[in-house]
Amino acid sequence: MEKLAHHARLEWDGSTGDGYRVYPREHTATAPPAQASLRLSADPHFRGDGSLLNPEQLVVLAASSCQMLSFLALAARKHVTVTRYTDDATGYLSEDLRKASIELIELRPTIHVAQGTDEAFIHDLVEQGHEECYIANSLRSTITITPTIVVAP
Structure with missing residues (x-):
């Protein structure tokens, strides 16, 4: 019996070269075949954007x-x-x-x-x-x- 699979894709662009304090935490998540896309970030405690889901x-x-x-x-x-x-x-x-x-x-x-x-x-x-x-x-x-x-x- 074949296992039911769920797929997800994350995309992030930026640079961690300037250190922990300044790299961007925002990223995008999708889960085909669903058409919805989520903008995500880290929790504000970890320097993320509190207006986005984490x-x-x-x-x-x-x-x-x-x-x-x-x-x-x-x-x-x-x-x-x-x-x-x-x-x-x-x-x-x-x-x-x-x-x-x-x-x-x-x-x-x-x-x-x-x-x-x-x-x-x-x-x-x-x-x-x-x-x-x-x-x-x-x-x-x-x-x-x-x-x-x-x-x-």
Whole structure:
């Protein structure tokens, strides 16, 4: 069986010849066949442009997006009516920059469901979604999920 592959391309131009303080951090990322292009930079802590996304944010976004997509797939298969899903996710870098990592990712989804939906079942689907999430399974970061379930009146 052939492995499913995902391709990405980065492009950077500049010069590091004048040292760490002045080389440009901005770069462009694409992932064919998607047509979207992202302008990225380093985190401002590492002399990047805070108005652009950075790799650390992309990891947090990937974990959040994958969790949502895994959960929604499970809900759809169980014919559970989910009408809205938002997540305010946060990633925390390690303090030891010699072994730099995103140690913890906190996902805090708010999930709106139809009237009469069993909240405990939604919590079970959130946990199952986490267990099936490719990104969560690929990271060594601790990922916590604290969902808020909103049942329609």
